[in-house]
Amino acid sequence: MRMRTSLGACAAGAVAASLALGAQEAPKPLTAEQWRGDLHYLATELPKVHRNAFHAVSRSEWEAAIRRLDQRIPSLDRAGIIVEISKLVAMIGDGHTCFHSFYDPPISFRRYPVAFYLFSDGLYVRAADPRYAEAVGGKVVTLGNATAATALDAASAVDGRDNPMWSKLTAPWRLETAEVVAALGLTDDVEHTPLTVEKDGRRITVDLTPETVSEDERHTSELPAGWVDASGDEPMLWQQDRANSFWHVYLPDRRALYVQFNAVQDKTDQTLADYFRGIFAFVASHDVDRMVLDMRNNGGGNNYLPPPIIKGILRSPKLNPRGKVYVLIGRHTFSAAQNTVDWLKKWTDAIFVGEPTGSSPNQFGDAVPVKLPNSGIAPYAATVWWQDIDERIKDPWLAPDIAVDMSGDDYRNGRDPVLEAALTASSEPSLAERLRSAVVSGKADQETIREIARRYRADPRHRYASFENEVNLLGYEMMAKKRLDAAVAVLEINTEAFPKSWNAWDSLAEAWMNRGDTARAIAYYRKSLELDPTNENAVAMLAKLGAKP
Numbered sequence: 239m240r241m242r243t244s245l246g247a248c249a250a251g252a253v254a255a256s257l258a259l260g261a262q263e264a265p266k267p268l269t270a271e272q273w274r275g276d277l278h279y280l281a282t283e284l285p286k287v288h289r290n291a292f293h294a295v296s297r298s299e300w301e302a303a304i305r306r307l308d309q310r311i312p313s314l315d316r317a318g319i320i321v322e323i324s325k326l327v328a329m330i331g332d333g334h335t336c337f338h339s340f341y342d343p344p345i346s347f348r349r350y351p352v353a354f355y356l357f358s359d360g361l362y363v364r365a366a367d368p369r370y371a372e373a374v375g376g377k378v379v380t381l382g383n384a385t386a387a388t389a390l391d392a393a394s395a396v397d398g399r400d401n402p403m404w405s406k407l408t409a410p411w412r413l414e415t416a417e418v419v420a421a422l423g424l425t426d427d428v429e430h431t432p433l434t435v436e437k438d439g440r441r442i443t444v445d446l447t448p449e450t451v452s453e454d455e456r457h458t459s460e461l462p463a464g465w466v467d468a469s470g471d472e473p474m475l476w477q478q479d480r481a482n483s484f485w486h487v488y489l490p491d492r493r494a495l496y497v498q499f500n501a502v503q504d505k506t507d508q509t510l511a512d513y514f515r516g517i518f519a520f521v522a523s524h525d526v527d528r529m530v531l532d533m534r535n536n537g538g539g540n541n542y543l544p545p546p547i548i549k550g551i552l553r554s555p556k557l558n559p560r561g562k563v564y565v566l567i568g569r570h571t572f573s574a575a576q577n578t579v580d581w582l583k584k585w586t587d588a589i590f591v592g593e594p595t596g597s598s599p600n601q602f603g604d605a606v607p608v609k610l611p612n613s614g615i616a617p618y619a620a621t622v623w624w625q626d627i628d629e630r631i632k633d634p635w636l637a638p639d640i641a642v643d644m645s646g647d648d649y650r651n652g653r654d655p656v657l658e659a660a661l662t663a664s665s666e667p668s669l670a671e672r673l674r675s676a677v678v679s680g681k682a683d684q685e686t687i688r689e690i691a692r693r694y695r696a697d698p699r700h701r702y703a704s705f706e707n708e709v710n711l712l713g714y715e716m717m718a719k720k721r722l723d724a725a726v727a728v729l730e731i732n733t734e735a736f737p738k739s740w741n742a743w744d745s746l747a748e749a750w751m752n753r754g755d756t757a758r759a760i761a762y763y764r765k766s767l768e769l770d771p772t773n774e775n776a777v778a779m780l781a782k783l784g785a786k787p
Contacts, residue, residue: 265344268612270312273319276610277308280323280617284330284608287619293602294331303329320345320615321396321421327617328398333572333597334605334620336398340415341450344614347417348448350431353461354378354410358643361386361410363435365467373444375468375650376435381413382425389413392422401634403569404596416448459500459535468646474654480535484513488520492661493527495520502539502574511546518550521557529557530660532566534592538573541624544581551586560587561665566656567638571595573603579636580626589663592642592656594635594702599627628707630741637702639668669694670708673731677716677724684727691731706736710745722753733762740770747779760785 268276281304285291292300307322314322324337340347351367361378363370378386393409396418412418420428431446459480467473475496479485483501488494497517504510521529551557565588567579576597582588602620609616627633640663642656667675672690676682682690694700709732716725726749732742747762760783767776767787780787 265316265346265613267316272612273311274308276612276615277304277311277323279610280304280326280608284327284335284617284619287606287608287621288330288335289602289621289623291330291619295329300326300329315421317347317417318421320347320613321418323615323617324396327619328395330398330619332398332602332620333400333404334398334601334603335618337615337617340412340418347415348450349414350416350419350433350446350448351462351465352414352433352446353465354413355649356390356406356410357646357649359645359647361390361413362468362646362649363433364649365461365465367462368464368466370433370444370446371466372442373433373435373437374466375646376437376442377646379434379436379441381433382419382431384424389419389422389424392424393418396422400596400598400601401594403594403635404572407569407596416446468650469652472652474649474652475657476532476534476654483539484510486517488524488526489661490525493525494661495524495526495529496532496657497529498532498535499575500535502536502541502543502578504540504543510543514547514550518554518557521554526556528562528564528661530564530566530657531588532657533571533575533579534566534568534656535570536572536575536578537570538575541574541577544574544578547578548581548585551582551588558587561589561663563588564660564663565590566592566660567595567636568593568656569596571636572597573601576601576636577624577626583636584626589640589660589665590636590638591640591660591663592638594637596635598634599631599636600625600629631707632739633704635702637704639703640699641702642699668708669700669703669705669731670712673709673728674712674715677721677728682724682727684723687724687727687731691735695735706732706739706742710741713745713749717749717752722749725749726753738769740766740773740776743769744773744776747776751779751783756783759783 281301303326307326311319327336341349352363352370353365355362355364363373363376363378366374380386381389384392390409393412394405396412397405397408399405416428419425419431425431429447432443433446434441434443461467469477475498479498480500483503483505484497484499486495486497489496502510551563557563563586565579565582567590571579572595576595576599579590579595580599583590601624602622603624604622605618605620607616608619640659642659644655648655669691672694673687676686676690709728713725713729716728726746729742729746729749732739733746736742743762743766747759747766750762751759760780763776763780764787767773777787
């Protein structure tokens with residue numbers, strides 16, 4: 239059985255793509271016909287390797303895009319062909335199916351020595367080589383001939399993704415890659431690309447020149463030695479020691495144990511299971527009121543390793559209650575890290591803080607290379623479907639219970655609002671729990687139920703909240719108890735919040751049918767069938783009600 243490894247994780251591979259450079263020999267030039275041969279090989283072989291290559295794009299659409307590229311190959315330079323091939327691979331529509339890196343042989347692209355990051359208020363220069371120090375901490379206005387927004391939009395098409403959060407991570411990386419920037423038409427001169435930023439009330443323009451770095455820097459997620467970081471000489475915990483798979487620090491003034499969990503893998507001298515056994519022993523013997531598990535930098539690993547973490551939390555009298563474990567998640571929580579947070583969500587009462595994850599709860603993974611015969615470049619194709627939740631639930635990510643963003647100003651001033659929220663938050667009931675409490679009290683009419691949902695959804699901390707499934711289950715609980723007015727009111731919350739969910743309309747139709755309103759039941763079953771023509775239950779129920787689909 240193949241184990242999930244971080245190498246299946248596209249740009250998150252073994253390291254951050256923005257740092258995965260090294261000196262290589264110049265690749266040999268290919269003729270247009272040789273590139274066409276590689277393209278046709280890709281068109282034939284990638285669908286054979288992938289678990290389900292046409293889950294997000296139709297075969298006809300993909301093949302049409304291949305024909306268009308075939309016609310354009312003679313007019314494109316080498317970088318342009320490779321980037322267009324990457325876009326083709328990205329059309330498959332999952333985060334594991336793509337190029338791991340544009341920097342390793344035989345692609346050998348170069349980078350601009352800056353590190354971009356997309357904060358809540360825009361794209362910033364998070365760090366850079368000292369010769370670009372004046373731009374560090376600045377908000378990007380233009381890169382080359384494009385605005386920051388235009389550049390990000392162009393770069394987002396280069397890598398495959400499970401959801402838009404992944405592009406928030408990878409698109410800035412691609413804007414650090416010189417040949418990608420040129421191939422996207424964002425610069426007029428790849429050797430001298432102007433970067434303009436806003437900083438401290440003024441605009442600064444620097445001239446970016448591409449370079450490679452030594453091979454020993456290729457496989458580290460740390461910034462190169464000597465680079466200037468916008469957060470200062472003492473980085474926030476979030477950015478400290480990212481190359482270390484797992485480490486921790488006790489925060490006595492908060493009575494909190496902070497654990498940074500950066501890779502789902504064993505170290506050479508310590509297994510993940512042994513490490514967390516030590517963590518739970520520390521919690522048992524020290525004054526620990528809460529544990530913060532920071533998985534914002536975790537791009538994956540081996541998804542057979544997390545069970546001891548789940549079991550340890552469940553067995554811990556200190557950590558098992560709700561409000562004792564806070565998991566920090568974000569755009570880089572990916573692959574086996576996604577599996578880990580899925581299981582934490584399912585089996586524990588952990589509270590999730592930050593951004594939505596970069597993977598989907600149900601995802602394609604275990605990618606393997608499809609090496610093209612002439613160029614030797616090797617895009618990866620996912621080979622396994624990992625299903626952690628009901629296949630009918632189409633959540634694009636695991637959403638935080640408490641949504642918190644970080645701004646460029648936060649970073650420059652060394653503030654981590656995500657960690658601060660986890661250290662100060664208190665447990666609060668979910669929407670379904672609030673609704674159940676109101677119904678059980680006997681005081682909840684339809685308008686009261688709507689108001690509870692309105693207040694919950696209006697809270698910016700809940701802006702990503704994924705409550706469809708739990709509210710749906712509550713609706714069926716009310717139906718089973720013959721509280722049909724409450725069932726209708728509860729299930730209407732889902733159709734208002736998730737109007738494109740066939741299941742929400744199907745469930746509401748059933749509630750109205752049980753309540754005896756045949757006309758509304760028929761209308762809502764038809765709405766469900768319109769959203770999902772394969773919904774056999776709706777067809778059967780409409781026949782039962784004597785109506786046509």
